[in-house]
Amino acid sequence: MKEKRFPMVIAILFLSINAVFAQQHDWENEQVIGINKELAHSDYIPYATIDQAIADYANESPYYQCLNGTWKFHWVKSPDLRPVDFYKPNFNVNYWDTIEVxxxxxxxxxxxxxYTNITYPFVxxxxxxxTPAYVGWTNSELPNPVGSYRRDFVIPENWDEHEIYLHFAGVQSAMYVWVNGKKVGYSQGSMTPAEFNITPYLQKGDNTLAVEVYQWSDGSYLEDQDFxxxxxxFRDVYLYATPKFHVSDFFVTSELSDDFTSANLKTTLSFENKGYKGAVTVEGYLLKDGQSYQGEKPIFVKQLTASTVGKKTSELAIDTKVDYPDLWSAEAPNLYQTVFVLKNITGKTLEVIASHFGFRKIExxxxxLYVNGKSVLLKGVNRHDFxxxxxxxxxxxxxxxxxxxFKQFNINTVRTAHYPNHPDFYKLCDRYGIYMVSEANLETHGFGYDVGSLGHEIPWQKAHVDRVVSMVEAFKNHPSVIIWSLGNEAGKGVNFFACRKAALELDATRPIHYQGYNEAADVESIMYPSVESLDDIGAKEDPKPFFVCEYAHAMGNAVxxxxxxxxxxxxxxxxxGGCIWDWVDQGIKKEVPGKPGEYFFAYGGDYGDRPTDWNFCINGLTTPDRAITPKMEEVKKVYQYIAITPGDIPNGKVNIKNKYQFINLNQFDLSWELNSDGQVIEAGNMNALNLEPGKSAEINIPLIKPQLKAGSEYFLKVIFKLHxxxxxxxxGHVVAWEQMEAPFDVPAIEPIHPETLSSLTYREEGDWILVSGKAFNMKFNKRVGTITDLDYFGTPVLKTKPEAIYGIQPETKMLYKDSVTIAQVAGPMLNIFRAPVDNDYMFGGGYGPKWREASLYDMRPKVESISVGKKGDVLVIEADIDSKSSKGYTVHQHTTWKIYGNGFVDVTTEFAPDKLDYPLAKLGFLLQMPEGFENVTFYGAGPHENYRDRLQSAAVGRYQTTVDDMFEPYLRTQDCGNRSNVRWFTISNHNGVGMMVTASNLMDFSALHYTPLDLEKANHPYELTPRKETILTIDMQHCGLGGGSCGxxxxxxxxxxxxxxxxxxxxxxxxxxxxxMGEVAKTKLDN
Incomplete structure (x- = not known):
């Protein structure tokens, strides 16, 4: 009986398998990557004349019709709910919504x-x-949304006897296309063009175009990028028309001579025939960018016989010698235009196409890595289209x-992370001079890097290779593309060797990069090495160069x-070199909940999206709206191409090295300035420096040694600007600068003896020490061990509410209730906490959670002993304080306060913190000034925000700002506004009355309308409520930023x-x- 049933089971199994395959959707079949699509080719538009082609304005071409604009649109959350007949012209879409395309x-x-980084947003x-989604995931409510698009169009009469193509520059993630109710084809692969020949489907008059787009497809498995x-x-849609015989593709390269004085221009033209009969002529022109073709002779004229033309496809290869070409590089982006004119036997122009071209050699x-015989460094960023x-x-x-x-901030390279960017972006990089690492739309991060990745799966090889081929074909004529990248974080496997092979068969002029599998690449590459490990990598002997494809993760307050x-x-x-991750914060403009007309930049989770990686998409150097940030300033300074180092500065000697590869420094204006205590006292312009690339020279600054002032500092700044x-x-745009200390033999300051000052009086009343002088009054509380109130010239600069001391828990007279901020007390209170920056939370140590776990934001002072007495004309208060968190962490302080008759208060604290196996955020004090103290002047590193490991771009100077302007609106609120290497600062009100703070060495400080806890508790800037008071932090030291959010x-x-x-x-x-102010700050009292 069993023997008789077995064949029946097999039969049923095969029927079931056949049924499954019969029902398998194109968009869930890795073998179906397109139906009836045209082969990938160079991105170009056909024109009617050479002038039109040179101008390269697509709308001026009579053979181009833009379909961008308002379309009819219908959206459903799942494929089974879509309007299946919407593509039929008689289907009524009048009630549909409209959407801009x-x-x-x-x-x-x-x-x-x-927003999700690694986890796929579907099962x-x-x-x-x-596959049914996990409970709580967005995918459980919106399984696979489908958008149905409709619009009508009319074909111009002059397109008769032409082939007509429909071009989609970008559709995510899969689409079907119909014209006039007839199915044209299918496409997936979101980031490269999809084209269809729609000639057979057209009719006179109105034509109906229908497009059905699926949010998810099997192609989505290859699009697991961090975005x-x-x-x-989401990209342009247009029609273009070609003659029946036309140029279907072209590829222009050059072979430069060893001395780069001549080139062999190699042109390969591909043709397609859809029924044309007769011979044709092809003319080629090579024009410098912006040059008229009038009077120019073609560099070649080729006759194609009728028999050659009659073939369905054909190819023509031409070599042309060019003497003394202007070479293309990022520093000198000299462009040419290649123009190809197709004429019939009577000389009538059939088609003109053109493309920018750059003579350059990549080796x-x-x-x-060499460009035109010079070793270049890639000073780059990763960039999303966003x-x-x-x-x-x-x-x-x-x-x-x-x-x-990019150009303004000395960035010379962009990696199109992790997919080809918009075609126009490539053109702009050609024109302005940016090296491109063009990356294929290929990432499967959610599968990991090992055998589980799709790179090992042969059934997926076709899709892998197609994405690389589509990129190479589309962008092969762009000189800015110097490296092809096979993808990102897609694991290893044979599929990447297939991708490499396909890319090199199409273009052997560029090297190959792939982050995840260096055996398949010409360039070694990893992400986020430490400085130490990168040093080890650099020392390794290897024929392959090493490229840091991602580093310096710029999430929040970073770099x-x-x-x-x-x-x-x-x-x-x-x-x-390397590319910083990444260029722009991916924040979407969203209305603030409950506040119509107010907006913020949203990140993951703000839409209720799940799964999500929250603000991990907010890691740009610039904000979503491209505002300049302190991070960008640091990049500009570090990436600059001119090294300026001190020689014999007092005698005006400075060393200059030209780190450009193709630019002489005589293209820049050279100037200098000498400052004293942050103010310019001498300045001058010099003759342009004739210094060839790679060369060094010593220059003589014609400074006149100043009359040296006691206790002053002097700095020399050398500046290069665009001429x-x-x-x-x-x-006048600054391209490079350096500030160097001028080590003059400066006389010491003569201290002032306290007895020459106004007298002061004090008295003790219980817990209080009350101090008065000619221009000040001060209250010092013994129970908390600090100043609580201070006024200068009758104006309170520190003012504590009485209940902050005794009104909260009078039975114990504790300072805090429920861990209220230390800003309850106005005077200096120990502060070892900062609102964790993104790096503090992540992989580089995870210090932020440890600070919170130890309650380091909640240090409660306990005064162990205190002494008060006068030493001559100086009131001296000494206190031993144990500041302890609610979790028991303790910092012992021995603090000496010296109060002088002129209102000066010198504070010296000896800190003895308990040992921890992780660093502190900072070590210093927090103070609170009353409402109205908004004006800030400081002498230190600036003018923008800086930290001890992000200081290169901050010159020592005297700067004026406001408390509001010191706040940096990071999209997830965190520590901000710090200034390092500060000698002194003053916070004053509108009447000019203020409090100055000076340091015996260097200090960090910030002045904001928020406490560290305010910044930590909010998730977005709009959630912050500014305090009326000004919150000061004064720090002996402040922990660096690093790049630990990913690295x-x-x-x-x-x-x-x-x-x-x-x-x-x-x-x-x-x-x-x-x-x-500077002179007041330098005042030294003899103590």
């Missing part, structure tokens, strides 16, 4: 954006995307702004240690260890009639 439908209010079950998951037709030799208003629909103006900012990375990169020849206007910046934390020398330390500072009065 290009756009992402989530941005327009359909469904919600989902992982390749190639299927409809918002957005859907729809890997001697473990280095706009806060439009999602992944990027306007030309936004792309242009990005490229200009510490950047100079140290570049010290290492410039020390080892095989290190060719001429450039496309990306105006004349190493601060270097050891920038950590704040729990060791004994001494900090001295002085609180002083200041009003305008006291004279120059």
């Amino acid at each position: 290009p756009s992402n439908w989530q941005i327009k209010g359909y469904g919600i954006p989902i 992982k079950n390749p190639p299927y995307v409809m 918002w998951r957005l859907s729809g037709i 890997i030799k001697d473990s280095q 706009d806060p208003l439009n999602g992944r629909y990027i306007t030309y103006e936004s792309m242009l702004q990005d490229v200009k900012l 510490g240690n950047l100079q140290e990375y570049w010290n290492v990169i410039e020390r080892h020849k095989r290190l060719i 001429n206007d450039e496309k990306w910046a105006q004349r 190493p934390g601060p270097l050891d020398r920038y950590l704040l260890k729990t060791e004994k330390a001494t900090f001295s500072f002085s609180i002083r009065p200041y009003v305008g009639n006291m004279g120059d």
Whole structure:
């Protein structure tokens, strides 16, 4: 009986398998990557004349029709709910919504954006995307949304006898296309163009175009990038017409002579014939960018016989010698235009196409990357196509702004992370001079890097290779592309060797990069090495150069240690640079809940999206709206191409090295300035420096030794600026600078003897010490061991509410209730906590949670002993204080207060913190000034926010700002506003009355309308409520930033260890009639 049933079981099994395959959707089948699509090719538009082609304005071409604009739109949350007959012309769409194309439908209010980094937003079950979702996931409510798009169009009459193509520059993630009710085809692969020949489907008059877009497809398994998951037709849609015989593709390269004085221009033209009969002529022109073709002779004229033309496809290869070409590089982006004219036998022009071209040679030799025979360093960033208003629909103006900012901030390289960017972005990089690492739309991070990744799965090889081929074909003619990247975080496997093979068969002129599998690449590459490990990598002997494809993770308040990375990169020849992660915060503009008309930049989870990685998408150097940040300033300084180092500074000797590879420094204006105590006292301009690339020279600054003032500091600053206007910046734009200490033999300050000052009086009343002088009054509380109130010239500068001391828990007279901020007491209170920056939470140490676990934000003082007495004309208060957190962590302080008759208060604290196995955030004090103290003047590193490991871009100077302006609106609120290497600062009110703080050495400080706990508790800036008071932090030391949100934390020398330390500072009065702030700050009292 069993023998008879077995064949029946097999039969049923095969029927079941056949039924499954019969029902398998194209969008859940890794073998179906397109139906009836045209082969990938170079991105170009056909024109009618050479003038049109040179101008390259697509809308001016009579053979181009843009289909961007308003489309009819219908959205459903699942494929089974879609209107299946909507593609039929008689289907009524009048009641449908409208949507702008290009756009992402989530941005327009359909469904919600989902941000996730690694975890797929649907249940992982390749190639299927409809597996029932986990409870709570967005996918459980929106299994696979489908957008149905409709619009009509009319074909111009002059397109008769032409082939007509429909071009989609970007659709996520899969689509079907119909024209006039007839199914044209299918496509997936979101980030490269999809084209269809729609000639057979067209009719006279109105034509109906229908597009059905699926949010998820099997292609989504290859699109697991770290970005918002957005859907729809998000790049341009257009039609173009070609003659029956036309140029279907072209590839222009050059072979440069060893001395780079001549080139063999190699042109390969591909043709396609759809029924044309007769011979044709092809003319080729090579024009310098902007040059008219009038009077120019073609560089070649080729006759194609009727028999050649008659073939379905054909190819023509032409070599042309070019003498003394202007070479293209990022520093000197000299462009040409190649123009190809197709004419019939009578000489009538059939088609003109053109493309920018750059003569340049990319080589890997001697473990280095060479461009035109020069070893280059890639000073780069990773960039997503992202706009806060439009999602992944990027306007030309936004792309242009990005490229200009790259140039202005010394960025010479962009990695298109992790997919090909908008085609216009490539053109802009060609024109402005940016090296591109063009990366394929290929990431499977959610599968890991090992055998489980799809790179090992042969059934997925076709899809892998298609994405690389589509990228190479589309962008192969762009000189800015110097490296092809096979993808990102997609594991290892044979599929990447297949990708490499396919790429090199199409283009052998560029090296290959792939982060995850260096055996398949010409360039070694990893992410987020430490400075130490990068040093080891650089020292390794290897024929392959090493490229740090991601480093210096710029999440929130970050980009510490950047100079140290570049010290290492410039020390080892095989290190060719790196790309910072990443360029722009991916924050979407969203209305503040409950506040119509007010907006903020949203990150993961703000839409209720699950799964989510929260604010891990907020890691740009610039904000979503491209505001300049302190991080960008640091990058500009570290990436600058001119090294300026001190020689014999007092005699004006300075050393200059030109680190450009193709630019002489005589293109820049050279100037200098000498400052004393932060103010410029001498300045001058010098003749342009004629210094060839790679060369060094000593220059003589014609400074006149100043009359040296006692106790003053002197700094020399040398500056290089643009001499001429450039496309990306105006004349006078600073490209490089350096500030160097001028070590003059400065006389010491003569101290003032206290007995020469006004007298002071004091009395003790219980817990209080009341001190008065001619211009000040002060209250000191013995129970908390600090000043509680201080007024200068009748104006309170520190003022504590009485209940902060005794009104909370009078039975114990404890200072705090429920861990209320230490800002309850106005005077200096121990502060060892900062609102953790993103790096403090993540991989580089995770210090932030440890600080909170130990309650370091909640240090409660207990005065163990206190003494009060006069020493001559100085009141001296000494206190031993144990400040203890609610979890028992203790910092012992021995503090000496010296109060003088002129209102000066010198404070010296000896700290003895309990040992911890992790660093402190800071070591210092927090103070609170009353409402109205808004004006800030400081002498230290500035003008922008800086930290001890992000200081290169901050010059020592005297700066004026406001408390409001010291706040940096990081999209997840965190510590901000710090200034390092500060000698003194003053906070004053509108009447000019203020409090000055000076340090015996250097200090950090901030002045905000928020306490550290305020900043920690909020998730977005709009959740903060500014305090009327000004909250000051004064720190002996402040922990560095590092790059630990994805990578190493601060270097050891920038950590704040729990060791004994001494900090001295002085609180002083200041009003305008006291004279120059700097002189007041230098006043030294003999104690």
